[in-house]
Each structure stands twice: as C-alpha cells, then as structure tokens.
Amino acid sequence: MTLIVAHLTKSFQNFLAVDNLNFIAEQGEIFGLIGQNGAGKTTTFRMILNLLAPSSGTINWSGQSIHALERDQIGYLPEERGLYPKMKVEDQLLFFGRLRGRSNHELKHDIDHWLERFELTDKRRSLTETLSKGNQQKVQLIASLIHKPRLLILDEPFSGLDPVNAGLLKEAIISLKQKGTVIIFSSHRMDHVEELCDHICLLKKGKSLFSGAIIDLKKQYGKINLTVRGPYSEKELRSLPGVVEITRKKDLFRLRLSSEEEARPIFQALAKDGFIERFSLDYLSLEELFKRKVAGADE
Secondary structure, eight states, rough: EEEEEEEEEEEEETTTEEEEEEEETTTEHHHHEESSSSSHHHHHHHHHTTTSSOSSEEEEEETEGGGGSSSEEEEEEOOOOOOOOSSSSHHHHHHHHTTTTTOOHHHHHHHHHHHHTTTGGTTTSSBBBSSSHHHHHHHHHHHHHTTTTTTTEEEEETTTTTTTHHHHHHHHHHHOOOOEEEEEEEOOOOOHHHHHEEEEEEETTTTTEEEEEHHHHHHTOOOOOEEEESOHHHHHHHHHHHHEEEETTEEEEEEEESOOHHHHHHHHHHHHTTTOSEEEEEOOOOOHHHHTTSTTTTT
C-alpha cells in the first residue's frame, strides 16, 4: 500500500494554497507533513480525503486514484476536534465506528482495548464534556482509528497531551505502523516528528522545500553542532576558527560550526592544552533545520 501525491496544486481564486506538491508515503513508514500555519497542510489533507478537488495533479493509492479507496478505509483526526459533548465516551465511539460500517459486536472488543490502552476505562460512561482536554483528545484519536483504517491522517495529534499521554500516543502510532497502516501526520512539535517519522515533507507557502528521509536533510548541512566540556572560557572557544555561534548550559558549551570540516582543527587546538572531558559532534536537530528551511533562518 502506497500513497503517491504527484504535482498536486490547489488554487482559491488568486491564492495558491498548494503548489506542485510531490511526496510518497509507504506502508511500514510514518510520513510527516510539516510547516508553519497556513503552509498548506490541512488543504493537502482535505484533497487526500476528497473533501476538496485539486486544481491539478493526482493522488494515487497503490496504483489507483485515491477515490478508489473506500472512505471507510481512511481515518482522519482533524486539528479542530469534533466530539459530541453530551454523549458518553463509549456511545460516541460506537457511533463513529458504526458510521464507518462496523457492527456493535465488532466494535465492543476494540473499544475495550483502546480505552484500556489509553487509560480511559473508568471514563467509558462519562460525558465527553466532563473530560479533561487531554482525555478528549484521546477519545477523538480512538474515534479516528476504531474502524481499523488502512490510511490514517493525524493533524496535530499531540495537542493538549501531557508527556505521559503523548508517550501513550507515540506507542499507539508505532503499533499501527507495525500492523501496516500508512500514517501521515502533521505536528508543530519537531521532537515528535523526528522521533516518529521516517520521511517528511517541509512545506512553505504551499511549496515543498524538501521531501525525503530526515537523515538526508541533515546531511545537507553536515555535523555542525559541537558540544564541548572542559577547562575553557567562552571567549577562548569563540575565538576558534569556524565557530559561528556559542551557547552555554551549565558546564557544557555548544558551538555552531560553519562546516563539519572545522571540527578536526578545533579538536587539535583544544587537545594540546590538556584533557578534553567531552567533545561531541552531531547533526542539527529537526527543529533547527525547520527554522533554517521553513522559518527562513537561512534567508
């Protein structure tokens, strides 16, 4: 199962919301569609869901138009939530599951499973409006996957979740991936994207700035994050050739280098004065890359 988006474009009168977008999301991988607010993520999701018609381009599922995939095989967690506040949790999940063609008998076991997994068993007879924002988010997530979709789209799934519940969600996403669900999700939390995604597409004003494996994006800049611990002053480190920026956190100095090649002469310069307690070279984080590529820090 593979989702292929090719030359996808969507215009609203004189506004170009999505501009010649291309990406592939494959079975067994998690794909991240990321960008600032207004970058075109939700518009793209709505075209995949056939809620909006593309101006041009194609969306194919395993060699056929996405429209050939039954709607009941797609799950969608929108950024704007849509639960019924006066309905009990279990009744709500039964309702959404039956809308997707599953029977009460089929749903009962799965509802029990997901309520237990998300630590909501004691809330099954509670009205949705009485739940915390985080628990409402978990109920909404269960509603998006209770029908066992083959394609699952999650728009800001971590919104409102504390670290413990975010961990439960991550485990669930990985479990669905392992079972073969094609998962696309969008999040402003770059640490979650970096932890979960195999491939990403970076959007800016509807246009793709990068599409591919995260490691390939990192290699474009090289290993220019250098962490150092030792008997050095900030002034001394700042004077080293190739050091563009320096920050200090307790006893650690973090140096941003102009290029990966600058690391060796810096090591040699520091080593000749004695023992180096720590010298660690790494790629930029996805959050740093996001700021450079999407938020315009490179411009």
